[in-house]
Amino acid sequence: xxxxxxxxxxxxxxxxxxxxxxxxxxxxxxxxxxxxxxxxxxxxxxxxxxxxxxxxxxxxxxxxxxxxxxxxxxxxxxxxxxxxxxxxxxxxxxxxxxxxxxxxxxx
Amino acid sequence: xxxxxxxxxxxxxxxxxxxxxxxxxxxxxxxxxxxxxxxxxxxxxxxxxxxxxxxxxxxxxxxxxxxxxxxxxxxxxxxxxxxxxxxxxxxxxxxxxxxxxxxxxxxxxxxxxxxxxxxxxxxxxxxxxxxxxxxxxxxxxxxxxxxxx
Numbered sequence: 001x002x003x004x005x006x007x008x009x010x011x012x013x014x015x016x017x018x019x020x021x022x023x024x025x026x027x028x029x030x031x032x033x034x035x036x037x038x039x040x041x042x043x044x045x046x047x048x049x050x051x052x053x054x055x056x057x058x059x060x061x062x063x064x065x066x067x068x069x070x071x072x073x074x075x076x077x078x079x080x081x082x083x084x085x086x087x088x089x090x091x092x093x094x095x096x097x098x099x100x101x102x103x104x105x106x107x
Numbered sequence: 108x109x110x111x112x113x114x115x116x117x118x119x120x121x122x123x124x125x126x127x128x129x130x131x132x133x134x135x136x137x138x139x140x141x142x143x144x145x146x147x148x149x150x151x152x153x154x155x156x157x158x159x160x161x162x163x164x165x166x167x168x169x170x171x172x173x174x175x176x177x178x179x180x181x182x183x184x185x186x187x188x189x190x191x192x193x194x195x196x197x198x199x200x201x202x203x204x205x206x207x208x209x210x211x212x213x214x215x216x217x218x219x220x221x222x223x224x225x226x227x228x229x230x231x232x233x234x235x236x237x238x239x240x241x242x243x244x245x246x247x248x249x250x251x252x253x254x255x256x
Contacts, residue, residue: 033122037129045137050152057174061159061167092167093255102254103166 060086068104071097146200153182157207164214165254176215183208202234209233210249217249 018026064086070079080097083104087095094100160175167175183204212229226246230237237245 029122030125033126034129037126037131038133040126041130041133041137045134047137047141050148055156055178057171058156058159058178061163061171061175062155065158065162090168090171092171094166099166099254103162 057090060090064090065103068100070104072101072104146204149182149185150200150204153179153204153207156182160211160214164218165252167255169218173215173218176211176218179211180208180215183211205234209235209237213245214249214252217246217253 064083067079067083067086071083080100083100084095084097087100087103156175156179160172160179163172163175209229209232213226213233216226216229227239227242230239230242230245
């Protein structure tokens with residue numbers, strides 16, 4: 001019976017009062033282990049950034065839209081001139097200043 | 108007093124468990140986030156092409172409008188690498204993308220001067236509220252959106 005009780009007791013180390021240094025080290029190494037697990041998961045499963053496909057037509061049309069909107073609301077002539085230039089470059093059917101202003105107006 | 112405080116046998120067991128648990132939780136969080144965000148990112152990626160196609164359809168040359176609408180359809184109909192994990196409260200971005208694709212198909216068919224039967228066929232397979240009774244109204248609306256010949 002006494003033999004059994006001796007076996008069922010907790011290990012000797014649990015009776016040792018830990019020093020601050022030991023607690024500090026053990027906590028630190030566990031935090032490091034957690035950080036390692038986190039880093040491994042991020043490296044393995046983090047989504048890759050999306051690469052934007054270069055679309056020159058859409059880019060020009062969007063610039064035309066931006067300039068036409070600026071022309072519709074601004075008093076300076078520069079956005080209108082730029083919008084008309086892009087419109088003519090793309091050979092769109094209505095590139096007069098009035099139509100370009102309408103392009104930039106809300107529907 | 109200076110006896111080791113950690114268990115003598117397998118002193119790295121708890122470290123391994125902590126690392127494994129953090130790895131598992133982080134992996135689950137990343138996967139859940141990716142599932143939720145993929146559909147939204149797919150929709151966001153379409154927006155510049157959608158804006159350009161809308162302007163080109165309204166004011167642009169037929170060639171530009173056709174090109175941009177075709178690109179929009181391709182973007183809207185592509186299969187996502189990750190299945191969308193949609194919750195009940197979130198908007199269904201996959202359905203919204205399909206609706207954009209249906210509208211783009213109708214616009215493209217109108218630009219190409221397709222017969223009414225083809226428009227009716229697109230309408231029949233569409234996710235938008237398109238029936239044989241509303242098709243003519245939809246065609247009239249889309250025709251009105253194009254300001255140039």
